Amino acid sequence: xxxxxxxxxxxxxxxxxxxxxxxxxxxxxxxxxxxxxxxxxxxxxxxxxxxxxxxxxxxxxxxxxxxxxxxxxxxxxxxxxxxxxxxxxxxxxxxxxxxxxxxxxxxxxxxxxx
Amino acid sequence: xxxxxxxxxxxxxxxxxxxxxxxxxxxxxxxxxxxxxxxxxxxxxxxxxxxxxxxxxxxxxxxxxxxxxxxxxxxxxxxxxxxxxxxxxxxxxxxxxxxxxxxxxxxxxxxxxx
Numbered sequence: 001x002x003x004x005x006x007x008x009x010x011x012x013x014x015x016x017x018x019x020x021x022x023x024x025x026x027x028x029x030x031x032x033x034x035x036x037x038x039x040x041x042x043x044x045x046x047x048x049x050x051x052x053x054x055x056x057x058x059x060x061x062x063x064x065x066x067x068x069x070x071x072x073x074x075x076x077x078x079x080x081x082x083x084x085x086x087x088x089x090x091x092x093x094x095x096x097x098x099x100x101x102x103x104x105x106x107x108x109x110x111x112x113x114x
Numbered sequence: 115x116x117x118x119x120x121x122x123x124x125x126x127x128x129x130x131x132x133x134x135x136x137x138x139x140x141x142x143x144x145x146x147x148x149x150x151x152x153x154x155x156x157x158x159x160x161x162x163x164x165x166x167x168x169x170x171x172x173x174x175x176x177x178x179x180x181x182x183x184x185x186x187x188x189x190x191x192x193x194x195x196x197x198x199x200x201x202x203x204x205x206x207x208x209x210x211x212x213x214x215x216x217x218x219x220x221x222x223x224x225x226x227x228x
Contacts, residue, residue, distance in 0.1 A: 107156045
């Protein structure tokens with residue numbers, strides 16, 4: 001079974017631009033979560049989607065948004081990019097069914113904002 | 115954002131030595147997960163724990179879910195070069211449908227000295 005895939009793997013943008021990142025979960029997984037990883041803040045939860053609905057949201061500004069499609073694929077958008085948005089953005093999927101809901105991560109998208 | 119206290123921050127060991135690390139939280143978790151992350155990649159799930167007091171092994175790795183539900187421990191026996199990387203603990207507040215958010219530890223960087 002294929003793992004979580006994320007595209008693109010690397011991205012360079014300039015301040016003020018916007019960016020869209022994509023995540024395809026493991027087949028059959030219905031939940032997709034997004035995390036931001038930086039050296040200073042570590043791994044921080046952004047939001048989680050299930051059945052095309054946002055179920056949980058972390059403490060990030062409204063410039064960070066996402067959506068999920070009917071096939072469970074998810075996109076994350078960051079508008080008006082700031083230098084501090086440079087980070088590794090990780091997507092994780094889980095079955096979200098029953099008690100065992102381990103999250104499996106993709107390789108991430110490395111975003112650099114210049 | 116919230117991060118769990120993970121110690122030690124870094125470890126320098128010789129091949130063949132055993133390794134211990136732990137993670138503590140001020141709040142209760144119902145699931146503890148341990149991940150390993152290699153440079154430029156996403157975290158890979160090593161062990162999942164679902165019950166207070168539970169002791170679970172995965173090869174040379176053994177993890178325990180603390181009885182207070184506020185801590186977890188990971189041991190690696192007879193370390194080998196491929197164990198090098200950053201280890202993260204993660205807590206999940208609920209195993210119920212609808213709460214997939216993971217809170218991550220600060221990470222333990224493991225280095226093997228030749």
